[in-house]
Amino acid sequence: MFIDSHAHITDDKLFGIVDAIIQNARLAKVEKIVNICTDIKTLERGIELQKRHPNIYNVGATTPHDVETDGAAHFDAFEKAARDGHLNAIGETGLDYFYEHSNRELQQEFLIRYFNLATELNLPVVIHCRDAFDDLFALADQHYKGKLLLHCFTGTTDEAKRALDRGFFLSISGIATFKRSTELRETIKTIPLTSLTIETDSPYLAPQSKRGKMCEPAFVVETAQLIAELKNVSLSEVAETTSATTKAFFSIP
Numbered sequence: 001m002f003i004d005s006h007a008h009i010t011d012d013k014l015f016g017i018v019d020a021i022i023q024n025a026r027l028a029k030v031e032k033i034v035n036i037c038t039d040i041k042t043l044e045r046g047i048e049l050q051k052r053h054p055n056i057y058n059v060g061a062t063t064p065h066d067v068e069t070d071g072a073a074h075f076d077a078f079e080k081a082a083r084d085g086h087l088n089a090i091g092e093t094g095l096d097y098f099y100e101h102s103n104r105e106l107q108q109e110f111l112i113r114y115f116n117l118a119t120e121l122n123l124p125v126v127i128h129c130r131d132a133f134d135d136l137f138a139l140a141d142q143h144y145k146g147k148l149l150l151h152c153f154t155g156t157t158d159e160a161k162r163a164l165d166r167g168f169f170l171s172i173s174g175i176a177t178f179k180r181s182t183e184l185r186e187t188i189k190t191i192p193l194t195s196l197t198i199e200t201d202s203p204y205l206a207p208q209s210k211r212g213k214m215c216e217p218a219f220v221v222e223t224a225q226l227i228a229e230l231k232n233v234s235l236s237e238v239a240e241t242t243s244a245t246t247k248a249f250f251s252i253p
């Protein structure tokens, strides 16, 4: 059994065909999906979807891209959903200095607010981080002692080591299967399998053999296969180990 640890299945691009997507996932042995809600609409859909599909687990926060437009307006809704027990983690929050769609100070401010919320409610945090690891590690060291998952990790071997030193988990997406991702594949070899989860980030980032297609959780198996090859272990060992890590991280039964 596989678990997709990060997908946006209540996003407009996927929600219209969400039942088919969940069925496709099941046929590929992707039994559970962690759905990332990034605004009020995707959050409300996620909470409703979970009632029909108990193997969907919701996580929510405003992304670092959107904190300038939505951060203040949406924080209360994510806080309420978390307090009401609808969320298995807070996120994806974090820092993105590559696109910098929102200014850096505001990204940091909301990251700290979400760290504090997660701490208060004893929830783990899912982090989006691009070109901002120095600030992320500094803010985490100062403001957060709980469990943390770096989603769609594409950092260097040194950044992976600094994350592992802090006990963080790293999630690998279809990017690792792209032809050009040679360095990332070398980095993955240095990360213990027990610190890894696998994700699709659907509807984005379809893996190499599906490039150009809209990504869906069933495709996570291709990333698991790559990790099996890089680590010279069986696909079932990758499935078992990453599923156990994902369950423990998100308190999934």
Ligand SMILES: [Zn+2]
Binding pocket: 006, 008, 036, 092, 201
């Ligand atoms: Zn995402």
